[in-house]
Amino acid sequence: xTASDWQGLLKGVPSLLGGLGINLQILLGLVTLxxxxxxxxxxxQVYGPRPLxxxxxxxxxxxxxxxxxVLLLLIYYGLRQFxxxxxxxxxxxxxxxxxxxxxQSQIFRGAIQAVGxxxxxxxxxVGMTRLQAIRHVILPQALRLSIPPWxxxxxxxxxxxxxxxxxxxxxxxxxARFIIGRQYGLALPAFMLVALFFLVLxxxxxxxxxxxxxxxxxxGFEAKGTGERF
Amino acid sequence: MRLTFALALSLLVTGLATVGAERYIVASDIPWAPFExxxxxxxxxxxxxxxxxxIAVLMGYEIxxxxxxxxxxxxxxxxxxxxxxxxxxTITAEREEVVDFSNPYWLSNQAVLIRKDSKFxxxxxxxxxxxxxxxxxxxxxxxxxxxxxxxxxxxxxxxxYETYPEAVLDLVNGRLAAVVQDEPxxxxxxxxxxxxxxxxxxxTNEYFGFLVASGDPKGLLPKINEGMLELGLRxxxxxPAEGQWKVKFRILPDSPWFYLVQAYFGPxxxxxxxxxxxxxxxxxxxxxxxxxxxxxxxxxxxEKASE
Numbered sequence: 001x002t003a004s005d006w007q008g009l010l011k012g013v014p015s016l017l018g019g020l021g022i023n024l025q026i027l028l029g030l031v032t033l034x035x036x037x038x039x040x041x042x043x044x045q046v047y048g049p050r051p052l053x054x055x056x057x058x059x060x061x062x063x064x065x066x067x068x069x070v071l072l073l074l075i076y077y078g079l080r081q082f083x084x085x086x087x088x089x090x091x092x093x094x095x096x097x098x099x100x101x102x103x104q105s106q107i108f109r110g111a112i113q114a115v116g117x118x119x120x121x122x123x124x125x126v127g128m129t130r131l132q133a134i135r136h137v138i139l140p141q142a143l144r145l146s147i148p149p150w151x152x153x154x155x156x157x158x159x160x161x162x163x164x165x166x167x168x169x170x171x172x173x174x175x176a177r178f179i180i181g182r183q184y185g186l187a188l189p190a191f192m193l194v195a196l197f198f199l200v201l202x203x204x205x206x207x208x209x210x211x212x213x214x215x216x217x218x219x220g221f222e223a224k225g226t227g228e229r230f
Numbered sequence: 231m232r233l234t235f236a237l238a239l240s241l242l243v244t245g246l247a248t249v250g251a252e253r254y255i256v257a258s259d260i261p262w263a264p265f266e267x268x269x270x271x272x273x274x275x276x277x278x279x280x281x282x283x284x285i286a287v288l289m290g291y292e293i294x295x296x297x298x299x300x301x302x303x304x305x306x307x308x309x310x311x312x313x314x315x316x317x318x319x320t321i322t323a324e325r326e327e328v329v330d331f332s333n334p335y336w337l338s339n340q341a342v343l344i345r346k347d348s349k350f351x352x353x354x355x356x357x358x359x360x361x362x363x364x365x366x367x368x369x370x371x372x373x374x375x376x377x378x379x380x381x382x383x384x385x386x387x388x389x390x391y392e393t394y395p396e397a398v399l400d401l402v403n404g405r406l407a408a409v410v411q412d413e414p415x416x417x418x419x420x421x422x423x424x425x426x427x428x429x430x431x432x433x434t435n436e437y438f439g440f441l442v443a444s445g446d447p448k449g450l451l452p453k454i455n456e457g458m459l460e461l462g463l464r465x466x467x468x469x470p471a472e473g474q475w476k477v478k479f480r481i482l483p484d485s486p487w488f489y490l491v492q493a494y495f496g497p498x499x500x501x502x503x504x505x506x507x508x509x510x511x512x513x514x515x516x517x518x519x520x521x522x523x524x525x526x527x528x529x530x531x532x533e534k535a536s537e
Binding site: 004008011012014018080081170174175177178180181182183184187 | 260262263267268269270271272296297299309311393394395398399402419422423499500
């Protein structure tokens, strides 16, 4: 790399970090949406009446089966076609969030089923309603159990936020391409910098999730990999 | 949890807020220096974009510049997602069927870029033997290779790229024999890569124009055309013969157009960026008349860029 390459890269760092902020906003939006919808879908699949449960399975099948890029373009251009004034940013949050909700629903479904139906029966037998049992008995345990698999989904969707560049969100990957387009010599260094950003974010995110996992573990139900030795 | 939800909701609301009237969205394929590119700090600048900004000041409307991939600009204009396409668009009959163009503002030919170490001595050497020619998808350069070589059975392979710099990188790395692209952008590649040279120029006589949706629903073309005149671009017209434009550009001396050309076609990008940063304020100096602001800005840009 020449001196002017270093200079160009250095000057581009604030713009890249600004772009990374957009990725984090998309991440926050999509994870929130995916979490809320994912829990509802999981609960419907486990406890819902047959027709609703079938619908939830269909939902999960669709959003897990369609390639993310296609989903992004489908939601953005599809809604645009019907003159829904959706911005690329919101389209990215919705498309990636719905996709993530399908994956997250399976994490939560597994965790709910791991808690077991006996606890539900026990809760009902002491006079709780189904909703109360879900709220006070099942979910508190299921959510804790789902942290390890959820960290996997987190690492995956974090990187997926760069796909938003395809529908015109000027996030970190797009900005790296701007920088490269201006100074071709930066092709490798700029992408390496973006890769480094995501490595750091993945590490930090998983570290926080690991801490949460240790903090909220259920005695006797520890998953492996929490540093506990048996 | 509640906080993140509130945050997501507020993002949704701001995202859906509609833009006010008299504000038009200009779509441009960044980066394609010197017509449009992003500085390392993230400013969008370039000849097309500053012409757009100056015209907006003169005509009293606001613009927002939105980077859009080149082959998506015309669809975006037709869908009404953006109002103006300003991205070095060649005026072609094919495009005129689906969008409306302003008066032409630039004349360009296609340059054929090769590596200095390659064995090609002429276009005839190059256009044979299964050589790979790169071009940006949706450009007239790509069209030219397709219709004048591939479709006519010349043994070359056209390789398409989403951006022009990617094609040039593949040329430098030896994966392509040549890249076909407009002359001004090719000059930028030569400056960036001394290993490249222009093998030859193909006289395609392409006129660039700004484009809007068919029928000009927002009445922008008269404003753009009048703006270009006010900036100092003149035409010596003769009647179109056999579908070919016969237009000669004449640029008024000491006009904003003159200075914009001087600023953008010659000085290295870093100098233009530094000049742009220190001059752009003058364009939005509300104490002066629009004509003065535009003139001061263009002159400042040209002077500082060529210092």
